[in-house]
Amino acid sequence: MKSVPLNAFPRALSRRAGAKKLRSEGRIPAVIYGRQAKPQNLEVKAKEIEDLIHRSVSENLLLDLAVKDDARPKRLALLQEVQHHALSGKVVHVDFHEIAENEKVTVMVPVDAIGEAVGVKADGGVLEHVLFNVKARGLAKDLPELITVDVTHLKIGEAIHLGEIKVPEGVELIGDKHIPVIAVAAPRTEEEEAAEAAEAAAAAGDVEMIKEKKEEGEEGAPAAKPGEKAPAKGAEKAPAKGAEKAAPGAEKKAAPVAEKKAPAKK
Numbered sequence: 001m002k003s004v005p006l007n008a009f010p011r012a013l014s015r016r017a018g019a020k021k022l023r024s025e026g027r028i029p030a031v032i033y034g035r036q037a038k039p040q041n042l043e044v045k046a047k048e049i050e051d052l053i054h055r056s057v058s059e060n061l062l063l064d065l066a067v068k069d070d071a072r073p074k075r076l077a078l079l080q081e082v083q084h085h086a087l088s089g090k091v092v093h094v095d096f097h098e099i100a101e102n103e104k105v106t107v108m109v110p111v112d113a114i115g116e117a118v119g120v121k122a123d124g125g126v127l128e129h130v131l132f133n134v135k136a137r138g139l140a141k142d143l144p145e146l147i148t149v150d151v152t153h154l155k156i157g158e159a160i161h162l163g164e165i166k167v168p169e170g171v172e173l174i175g176d177k178h179i180p181v182i183a184v185a186a187p188r189t190e191e192e193e194a195a196e197a198a199e200a201a202a203a204a205g206d207v208e209m210i211k212e213k214k215e216e217g218e219e220g221a222p223a224a225k226p227g228e229k230a231p232a233k234g235a236e237k238a239p240a241k242g243a244e245k246a247a248p249g250a251e252k253k254a255a256p257v258a259e260k261k262a263p264a265k266k
Helices: 016-024 046-055 190-219
Strands: 003-010 027-034 040-045 062-067 075-084 091-098 104-114 126-129 133-139 147-150 159-161 172-174 180-185
Touching (some): 003 046, 027 046, 027 075, 046 091, 062 091, 104 126
Parallel strands (some): 003 062, 027 091
Antiparallel strands (some): 003 040, 027 040, 062 075, 075 091, 104 133, 126 180, 133 172, 159 180
Protein backbone atom coordinates (compact mmCIF):
# COMPACT_ATOMS: atom_id res chain seq x y z
CA MET A 1 0.00 0.00 0.00
CA LYS A 2 1.54 3.26 -1.12
CA SER A 3 1.41 6.20 1.28
CA VAL A 4 -0.07 9.54 0.19
CA PRO A 5 0.50 12.96 1.81
CA LEU A 6 -2.16 14.80 3.81
CA ASN A 7 -2.00 18.01 5.84
CA ALA A 8 -3.68 18.27 9.23
CA PHE A 9 -4.02 20.92 11.93
CA PRO A 10 -4.42 20.78 15.74
CA ARG A 11 -8.06 21.19 16.79
CA ALA A 12 -9.01 23.32 19.77
CA LEU A 13 -12.81 23.10 19.48
CA SER A 14 -13.97 19.62 20.43
CA ARG A 15 -17.64 19.98 21.34
CA ARG A 16 -20.56 19.53 18.97
CA ALA A 17 -20.91 23.25 18.33
CA GLY A 18 -17.21 23.43 17.49
CA ALA A 19 -17.47 20.52 15.04
CA LYS A 20 -20.45 22.17 13.36
CA LYS A 21 -18.52 25.40 12.96
CA LEU A 22 -15.56 23.52 11.47
CA ARG A 23 -17.75 21.86 8.85
CA SER A 24 -19.32 25.18 7.89
CA GLU A 25 -15.76 26.44 7.21
CA GLY A 26 -14.93 23.49 4.95
CA ARG A 27 -12.97 21.49 7.51
CA ILE A 28 -13.63 18.11 9.10
CA PRO A 29 -12.93 17.09 12.70
CA ALA A 30 -10.51 14.18 13.12
CA VAL A 31 -8.63 12.28 15.79
CA ILE A 32 -5.33 10.39 15.68
CA TYR A 33 -4.39 7.59 18.08
CA GLY A 34 -1.95 4.73 18.32
CA ARG A 35 0.98 3.36 20.28
CA GLN A 36 3.30 6.17 19.26
CA ALA A 37 1.59 8.99 21.17
CA LYS A 38 -1.52 10.00 23.11
CA PRO A 39 -4.77 10.61 21.17
CA GLN A 40 -4.92 14.08 19.64
CA ASN A 41 -7.80 16.07 18.15
CA LEU A 42 -7.11 17.27 14.62
CA GLU A 43 -8.88 18.89 11.70
CA VAL A 44 -8.38 18.40 7.96
CA LYS A 45 -9.66 20.17 4.86
CA ALA A 46 -12.84 18.51 3.63
CA LYS A 47 -11.94 18.73 -0.05
CA GLU A 48 -8.50 17.15 0.45
CA ILE A 49 -9.73 14.10 2.37
CA GLU A 50 -12.77 13.59 0.11
CA ASP A 51 -10.58 13.75 -3.01
CA LEU A 52 -8.24 11.13 -1.55
CA ILE A 53 -11.13 8.80 -0.74
CA HIS A 54 -12.75 9.21 -4.16
CA ARG A 55 -9.50 8.47 -5.99
CA SER A 56 -8.85 5.36 -3.91
CA VAL A 57 -10.34 1.94 -4.67
CA SER A 58 -11.23 1.59 -0.99
CA GLU A 59 -11.15 3.59 2.23
CA ASN A 60 -7.92 1.81 3.22
CA LEU A 61 -5.48 4.69 2.87
CA LEU A 62 -1.90 4.88 4.16
CA LEU A 63 -1.09 8.51 4.89
CA ASP A 64 2.02 10.57 5.44
CA LEU A 65 0.31 12.91 7.86
CA ALA A 66 1.90 16.33 8.32
CA VAL A 67 0.47 18.05 11.42
CA LYS A 68 1.12 21.78 11.62
CA ASP A 69 3.54 22.87 14.40
CA ASP A 70 4.10 19.19 15.34
CA ALA A 71 7.53 18.11 16.62
CA ARG A 72 7.57 15.29 14.03
CA PRO A 73 7.38 16.45 10.42
CA LYS A 74 5.63 13.27 9.19
CA ARG A 75 3.45 10.71 10.93
CA LEU A 76 2.58 7.41 9.23
CA ALA A 77 -1.12 6.66 9.75
CA LEU A 78 -3.95 4.53 8.37
CA LEU A 79 -7.33 6.02 7.62
CA GLN A 80 -9.05 3.83 10.21
CA GLU A 81 -12.65 4.99 10.05
CA VAL A 82 -14.71 7.41 7.98
CA GLN A 83 -18.12 8.68 9.10
CA HIS A 84 -20.51 9.92 6.42
CA HIS A 85 -23.64 12.05 6.69
CA ALA A 86 -26.72 9.83 6.48
CA LEU A 87 -28.43 11.93 3.79
CA SER A 88 -25.78 13.83 1.86
CA GLY A 89 -23.04 11.17 2.09
CA LYS A 90 -20.42 13.81 2.85
CA VAL A 91 -17.56 12.99 5.21
CA VAL A 92 -18.26 14.35 8.72
CA HIS A 93 -15.45 12.77 10.80
CA VAL A 94 -12.31 10.68 10.29
CA ASP A 95 -10.11 8.55 12.56
CA PHE A 96 -6.38 8.09 11.93
CA HIS A 97 -4.46 5.15 13.37
CA GLU A 98 -0.82 6.06 13.76
CA ILE A 99 1.54 3.13 13.13
CA ALA A 100 5.24 2.39 12.92
CA GLU A 101 6.85 1.20 9.70
CA ASN A 102 7.65 -2.19 11.28
CA GLU A 103 4.23 -2.61 12.93
CA LYS A 104 1.78 -5.20 11.58
CA VAL A 105 -1.82 -4.08 11.23
CA THR A 106 -5.13 -5.75 10.33
CA VAL A 107 -7.48 -4.20 7.76
CA MET A 108 -10.48 -5.22 5.67
CA VAL A 109 -9.52 -5.47 1.99
CA PRO A 110 -12.15 -5.55 -0.79
CA VAL A 111 -12.23 -8.51 -3.21
CA ASP A 112 -12.96 -8.03 -6.91
CA ALA A 113 -13.76 -10.81 -9.41
CA ILE A 114 -12.21 -10.52 -12.87
CA GLY A 115 -13.12 -12.48 -15.98
CA GLU A 116 -16.25 -14.47 -16.85
CA ALA A 117 -16.61 -17.91 -15.31
CA VAL A 118 -16.96 -20.78 -17.79
CA GLY A 119 -19.86 -22.12 -15.75
CA VAL A 120 -21.70 -18.84 -16.31
CA LYS A 121 -20.73 -18.33 -19.94
CA ALA A 122 -21.26 -21.87 -21.24
CA ASP A 123 -23.77 -23.43 -18.83
CA GLY A 124 -25.83 -20.48 -17.65
CA GLY A 125 -24.71 -20.67 -14.03
CA VAL A 126 -24.89 -17.81 -11.54
CA LEU A 127 -21.76 -16.16 -10.12
CA GLU A 128 -22.15 -15.70 -6.36
CA HIS A 129 -19.88 -13.22 -4.59
CA VAL A 130 -20.01 -14.57 -1.05
CA LEU A 131 -17.41 -12.30 0.60
CA PHE A 132 -16.87 -8.78 -0.68
CA ASN A 133 -14.18 -8.00 1.94
CA VAL A 134 -11.58 -10.17 3.64
CA LYS A 135 -9.45 -9.51 6.70
CA ALA A 136 -5.73 -9.15 5.95
CA ARG A 137 -2.76 -8.68 8.29
CA GLY A 138 0.76 -7.47 7.55
CA LEU A 139 2.99 -4.41 7.33
CA ALA A 140 1.12 -1.41 6.00
CA LYS A 141 3.45 -1.07 3.02
CA ASP A 142 2.76 -4.71 2.01
CA LEU A 143 -1.02 -4.66 2.35
CA PRO A 144 -2.94 -4.44 -0.95
CA GLU A 145 -5.66 -1.85 -1.47
CA LEU A 146 -7.67 -4.39 -3.50
CA ILE A 147 -7.50 -8.16 -4.03
CA THR A 148 -8.40 -9.36 -7.53
CA VAL A 149 -9.50 -12.96 -8.13
CA ASP A 150 -9.61 -14.60 -11.58
CA VAL A 151 -12.84 -16.60 -11.90
CA THR A 152 -12.66 -17.67 -15.58
CA HIS A 153 -11.94 -21.33 -14.72
CA LEU A 154 -14.89 -21.80 -12.37
CA LYS A 155 -17.50 -24.38 -13.40
CA ILE A 156 -20.93 -24.92 -11.89
CA GLY A 157 -20.59 -26.16 -8.32
CA GLU A 158 -17.01 -24.89 -7.96
CA ALA A 159 -15.75 -22.12 -5.67
CA ILE A 160 -12.64 -20.17 -4.73
CA HIS A 161 -11.98 -20.46 -1.01
CA LEU A 162 -10.19 -18.05 1.29
CA GLY A 163 -7.11 -20.28 1.51
CA GLU A 164 -6.78 -20.32 -2.30
CA ILE A 165 -6.50 -16.54 -2.73
CA LYS A 166 -2.98 -15.32 -3.49
CA VAL A 167 -1.75 -12.28 -1.57
CA PRO A 168 1.60 -10.42 -1.50
CA GLU A 169 4.46 -11.92 0.49
CA GLY A 170 4.27 -11.05 4.17
CA VAL A 171 0.45 -10.69 4.09
CA GLU A 172 -1.87 -13.18 5.78
CA LEU A 173 -5.60 -13.59 5.27
CA ILE A 174 -7.35 -14.17 8.58
CA GLY A 175 -10.31 -16.53 8.84
CA ASP A 176 -11.49 -20.04 7.96
CA LYS A 177 -9.42 -21.09 4.93
CA HIS A 178 -12.27 -23.34 3.70
CA ILE A 179 -14.90 -20.62 3.51
CA PRO A 180 -15.97 -19.82 -0.09
CA VAL A 181 -15.32 -16.30 -1.33
CA ILE A 182 -16.67 -16.60 -4.89
CA ALA A 183 -18.70 -19.51 -6.29
CA VAL A 184 -20.74 -20.53 -9.35
CA ALA A 185 -24.20 -21.94 -8.62
CA ALA A 186 -26.45 -23.93 -10.94
CA PRO A 187 -29.15 -21.96 -12.77
CA ARG A 188 -32.57 -22.03 -11.16
CA THR A 189 -35.37 -23.77 -13.10
CA GLU A 190 -38.83 -22.31 -13.70
CA GLU A 191 -40.27 -24.97 -11.39
CA GLU A 192 -37.97 -23.90 -8.52
CA GLU A 193 -38.86 -20.24 -9.00
CA ALA A 194 -42.58 -21.09 -9.13
CA ALA A 195 -42.29 -23.21 -5.98
CA GLU A 196 -40.54 -20.38 -4.13
CA ALA A 197 -43.19 -17.91 -5.29
CA ALA A 198 -45.94 -20.27 -4.10
CA GLU A 199 -44.28 -20.67 -0.69
CA ALA A 200 -43.96 -16.91 -0.33
CA ALA A 201 -47.63 -16.44 -1.29
CA ALA A 202 -48.72 -19.15 1.19
CA ALA A 203 -46.71 -17.54 3.97
CA ALA A 204 -48.30 -14.17 3.19
CA GLY A 205 -51.76 -15.81 3.23
CA ASP A 206 -51.15 -17.33 6.67
CA VAL A 207 -50.20 -13.93 8.03
CA GLU A 208 -53.40 -12.38 6.60
CA MET A 209 -55.56 -15.17 8.12
CA ILE A 210 -54.02 -14.67 11.55
CA LYS A 211 -54.62 -10.94 11.27
CA GLU A 212 -58.25 -11.43 10.20
CA LYS A 213 -58.95 -13.83 13.10
CA LYS A 214 -57.47 -11.36 15.54
CA GLU A 215 -59.62 -8.55 14.16
CA GLU A 216 -62.76 -10.71 14.32
CA GLY A 217 -62.07 -11.57 17.95
CA GLU A 218 -61.69 -7.92 18.83
CA GLU A 219 -64.80 -6.80 16.91
CA GLY A 220 -67.04 -9.66 18.16
CA ALA A 221 -67.64 -8.14 21.62
CA PRO A 222 -71.19 -6.68 22.13
CA ALA A 223 -71.35 -2.92 21.94
CA ALA A 224 -72.54 -1.00 25.00
CA LYS A 225 -75.88 0.82 24.86
CA PRO A 226 -75.87 4.62 25.06
CA GLY A 227 -75.45 5.76 28.62
CA GLU A 228 -74.28 2.34 29.80
CA LYS A 229 -70.75 1.20 30.54
CA ALA A 230 -69.27 -1.53 28.40
CA PRO A 231 -69.15 -4.86 30.26
CA ALA A 232 -65.75 -5.79 31.62
CA LYS A 233 -63.84 -8.53 29.87
CA GLY A 234 -65.26 -11.89 30.93
CA ALA A 235 -68.16 -10.23 32.85
CA GLU A 236 -70.80 -12.25 30.95
CA LYS A 237 -69.32 -15.43 32.37
CA ALA A 238 -69.00 -14.25 35.97
CA PRO A 239 -71.94 -15.23 38.29
CA ALA A 240 -73.84 -12.49 40.16
CA LYS A 241 -72.63 -11.60 43.60
CA GLY A 242 -74.05 -13.98 46.15
CA ALA A 243 -75.25 -16.48 43.56
CA GLU A 244 -72.81 -19.12 44.81
CA LYS A 245 -74.43 -19.06 48.29
CA ALA A 246 -77.91 -19.80 47.01
CA ALA A 247 -79.09 -23.35 47.77
CA PRO A 248 -79.58 -25.61 44.78
CA GLY A 249 -83.21 -25.88 43.77
CA ALA A 250 -84.21 -22.74 45.64
CA GLU A 251 -86.21 -21.58 42.66
CA LYS A 252 -88.46 -24.65 42.85
CA LYS A 253 -89.24 -24.23 46.56
CA ALA A 254 -90.32 -20.63 46.28
CA ALA A 255 -94.10 -20.33 46.79
CA PRO A 256 -96.07 -18.47 44.14
CA VAL A 257 -97.57 -15.20 45.29
CA ALA A 258 -101.30 -14.83 44.54
CA GLU A 259 -102.64 -11.50 43.40
CA LYS A 260 -105.47 -10.04 45.47
CA LYS A 261 -108.19 -8.31 43.53
CA ALA A 262 -109.93 -5.36 45.09
CA PRO A 263 -113.68 -5.98 45.83
CA ALA A 264 -116.06 -4.35 43.41
CA LYS A 265 -118.09 -1.38 44.69
CA LYS A 266 -121.85 -1.86 45.02
